[in-house]
Amino acid sequence: MIPSLLAETSSPRTERARVLVVDDESMIREMLADFLELEGYSVTTASDGMAALDATGARPYDLVLTDMKMPRLGGIALLDRLREQAPTTMVVMMTGFGTVETAIDAMKRGAHDYVLKPFKLDEVSHVVERALAKRRVEAENIRLRQSVSLYKVSEALNLSLSLDQVLDTVVTTTLSELGADFVAVWFCGSEGDFFERHRGVGSAPDGSAALEGVVDANTLGAALAAGRPVLVHGEESRPYFTPAMRDAASSFVAVPLTVKGKMLGFIAAVASAPSTRFEEGQRKLLSIIASRAAASIENARLYGDLQATFQQTIEGLASAIDKMDRYTAGHSVRVAEYAMLLARRLGLTEAEIALARHSALMHDIGKIGCALNLNKPGKLTSDEYEVFKQHPAHGRDILSPIKFLNPLIPGVHLHHERFDGRGYPLGLEGRGIPIIARIITVADTYDAMTSDRSYRRALPHAVAVAEVERCSGTQFDPEIAASFLEGLDAFRDELLANGAQVPA
Ligand SMILES: [Fe+2]
Known part of the structure; x- marks a missing residue:
């Protein structure tokens, strides 16, 4: 203590x-x-x-x-x-x-x-x-120790945009700084109630299992919301515990998590050993941790909301693209799955894997800019094909004014480049083509071959595999093509196990 x-x-x-x-x-x-x-x-x-x-x-x-x-x-x-x-x-x-x-x-x-x-x-x-x-x-x-640990916790909180990470830092710090046996963070629910969001259990002398269902969160939340400080011991603490825990816990401190005057929830710490007694100083220390934490929790939540909006926007656009052409229903989603598989196999970071997925979902967004009837039967004429070849550039132009979609541009703009330099629109070559674009090329081509088109039936999986092999080093980056073919069987098994369909 x-x-x-x-x-x-x-x-x-x-x-x-x-x-x-x-x-x-x-x-x-x-x-x-x-x-x-x-x-x-x-x-x-x-x-x-x-x-x-x-x-x-x-x-x-x-x-x-x-x-x-x-x-x-x-x-x-x-x-x-x-x-x-x-x-x-x-x-x-x-x-x-x-x-x-x-x-x-x-x-x-x-x-x-x-x-x-x-x-x-x-x-x-x-x-x-x-x-x-x-x-x-x-x-x-x-x-000195307190200021160092407060500095460390502030730093960790500032760096993290993940809500789970923020809560983990808060709970772990509180456990060690207060010498508590149990610490948890509760959030306000939608109807003035409170729900436990994250907890940590220290080395409780009577065993961590005994600390299940510890706190009467609604009584406690109401007291904190009314501005009453909660630092209680023994008899005084009983109303804040669930009936089963009223004899086990001895000292109890809780502080609200408040941002801009609004209470988000609270942090509570419990000591069950009779010799442990939280003091006013520790309540203040917990308040300092809480004030740092509340801002970070709010940031992480806002960031999470922003991420969700981003996902929904991209998925909505992807389904709009696929709906333009009845032959390409589900194409963007499948290409995104193959692209993620590849990004993982190639050892890219989590952020790059997400970028590969999002870029693949958007790869054909430029078709919106092509004045073509993509549903017409048969092959495109050579004039129509020239118009169709504009879609990567249209994709870039559509995404350019939307700042948060800008990172997707390389994958969208360059997914028809070829490893041998004979692709379009820029004729880039080899590793001069961004890796996300080289990934999408393989994923896109395999899915196009194994789907029905207006001018032909879907090719069998084995034929598509042979074609990927044949074009390795010309159309495709050989390393990426090889990795795709190596990982494909296991991926197909996984899809089948999840009840999804795979190309025959
Ligand atoms: Fe395309």
Whole structure:
């Protein structure tokens, strides 16, 4: 667990360090208070452990200097309570010569140091200063660690446009930074309800399986939506858990995910070990993570929507192209599938595979610009063929003004180039032809051969394969043609297994 540094209001370096002197002997108490005030500390006194707890409950202290034997609540019991209530506060014990062992025991329980009574004042000053110096170093280290991990999480969030990746970063960071056993992100549903979108389970002492169905998301979401902070422990946390989990969880913190005043959902973290208790500082840390995360989640969602719009636009256009010619129904979709198969086999990146698919879907969009009756029976006349040969250039011209479709232009414009340089429209040669175009050429030709045309029936698969082989190195890039033929059988088996049709 990270101590609650963000909750601190005292900074020992810039303000006077706050010291609480606890002793039931008023003379010692007052003398120490006067002396430490003179040394530059801000000092408060308490007459026993109970009074000390009242004081530390009301405001944070940097150091508590406490006697061992006191009425109501002694030094050791006070130490135990302080370790829970204020783990970053330093505790120094004061004890008589006869109880050195007790002082050592106190050190084992988390006290920082001890002074033996009767003490010299400069000795007390030395021990107090040493304890506070150690605290400053610890605080600095933790601040540094927190800022480094916040920096890392911000960086990871900024880089990612994938919603799953963003949520994964958020959940993993929260698990480790808060020392939580369970962290999950919920999103607002369409009817004011909440649904769990992503979760992470840490090393819960009672096993991760016990953390299923943990949180009553609607009660929690309603509290957060109403602006109530949720940092609760034990009894207080019960309303936020599902009935099955009410006895298992001990500490609970949740913060909303808000973008431009609108709540997208929330992040909640649960600790099930009774010794783990989230502090206000951790709630603030989680709020910082949430504010970074909310913007990234919104971005990733917008990007996802944009991608979906892009897909729908392309698929809509592809089906419009195929509808222009009754002989080419489904042609663009099949060419896209072969193109993806090839792009994968050739080891292209995921982005390039997507580009191959989209370019293949659009490859014949230029037919829209050809004033031809593509449904007429028989072959095209030589004049008509000249018009038809314009379709790659028309494709380029159609896509040029549409910026988000520009990356598809090379595949669309150059899919009738030939490896030997005898294709059109530019007569490019070999690897001078963009790879996406070389891929589409193979995919397009194979599908054209294995489909019915106005002037002939579909050729059998075996004939088309022989033709691809024959034209390898002339019409086709030999490497791509070979890869296509190697991968085709397995691909056909896959299509058949999925109930699709394949060329006979
Ligand atoms: Fe074409």
